[in-house]
Amino acid sequence: MASVEILVKGYAGEINGVEHASSTATLIRDGNVTIVVDPGMDRKALLGGLKRHGLKPEDVHFVVLTHTHVDHCLLAGIFTNAQIIDDSSVYSFEGTIVEHEGTVPGTGIKLLRTPGHDQFHCSVLVETEKLGKVVVAGDVFWWWDSEAQKTDRRSLLEHDDPYVKDGEALRESRERVLDVADYIIPGHGEMFRAGKKVA
Numbered sequence: 371m372a373s374v375e376i377l378v379k380g381y382a383g384e385i386n387g388v389e390h391a392s393s394t395a396t397l398i399r400d401g402n403v404t405i406v407v408d409p410g411m412d413r414k415a416l417l418g419g420l421k422r423h424g425l426k427p428e429d430v431h432f433v434v435l436t437h438t439h440v441d442h443c444l445l446a447g448i449f450t451n452a453q454i455i456d457d458s459s460v461y462s463f464e465g466t467i468v469e470h471e472g473t474v475p476g477t478g479i480k481l482l483r484t485p486g487h488d489q490f491h492c493s494v495l496v497e498t499e500k501l502g503k504v505v506v507a508g509d510v511f512w513w514w515d516s517e518a519q520k521t522d523r524r525s526l527l528e529h530d531d532p533y534v535k536d537g538e539a540l541r542e543s544r545e546r547v548l549d550v551a552d553y554i555i556p557g558h559g560e561m562f563r564a565g566k567k568v569a
Contacts, residue, residue, distance in 0.1 A: 371499045372400040372479060374506070377419030378410055380558035382441075383515035393442040393557050396506045397423055398496055400477045406452075407434045407494050407506045408557070411444035432460075432474055434481070436508025437488035439533075442557065457483050457492035484510050484547060486540025487531055493547055502552030505564075509533075509557035510543050521562040523548060 380394030392412035397419070398405040404425065409416055420426065427448045434455045435443045446454055453475075454461040460470050472481050480495040487509040494506040511526060513519050520529070527544050534540050547554060551564040 372398055372477070372496050374398055374496050374498055374501065374504045374555070375423060376555065376561065377406065377423070378412060378415045379560065380408075380410065380512070380556065381515055382512065382558040391441045391558070393436075393508070394506075394555055394559075395419060396494075396555055397425075398479065398494070398506075400474075400479055400496075403432070403474070403477050404430050405432045405434060405474060405477075405479070406430050406449065408436055408442040408508060409433060409445035409449070411441050413445060413448070416445055416448075434474065434492075434494055434506075436484075436493060436506070436557070437491040439488065439509070442508065455481070457481065457490045482546065482550075484508070484543035486510070486536050486538075486543045487534055489535055489539075491543070493543075495550060503550060504553045504555065504561075505547050505551040506555045507547050507551075507557065510540070510547055511554060511559070512557035513559040515558075519559050519562070521565070523565045 375397045377397050378395040382391040392410035393408040395410045396407040428451045430449045430452045433446050433449050433452045482493045484493045496504045554564050555561045
C-alpha cells in the first residue's frame, strides 16, 4: 500500500510588501515508484524535504501537477528523470505526450478531475494503511497564512477563493473530495481530517 508524506507545507502570505507563496509539496511512495505532487517554487525547502527522506530529484519517477499555477509547478523541471502528469496527460523530457487513464502509470493512485480553481485542476487519491484515503487536493482547498483554517464541512464548501475560475465547479469538486477523503492535503495550509457527509 502507498505512503504519503509532506515535503514542504504550503504557504501564501506577504512579508514587507512582497508576496511569498509556494504550494504544499507531497511525497508518495507506492512500491518502487516515487511521486512528487506539486513541487512548488521554494527550491531550498523542496530540496531539504527530499533530503530528509533520503531522496535526490533524480530518484523521482513522476511529478503530478494539480494545476499549472507557477507557485505549484515552477520546480517541476529539476526532476530530470521524471515524467510530468497533469489532469489528462503524461509528458516526458523527450517531448512525448500521452493521455493517461486516470491513474499514475504503474500504480493504483487515482487522478481525480477537480475543476473550479483552475479549469484543468486535478487531485490525487492515495489509499494508505496509516491514514486511509488521502486526497492531495491542490487548490481545491487553500488558505492565506493569515487566515484561520476552518475545516468543518460548511466552512470548507463556502471558503472564499479569490482566484476561482468557476465557483459552481469548485463547490462540486470540494463536495467530491470531501465525500471520498479521510484526510486532505490542501495547496497551502495543514493536512486535515475530512468530515464525511451525513446520510
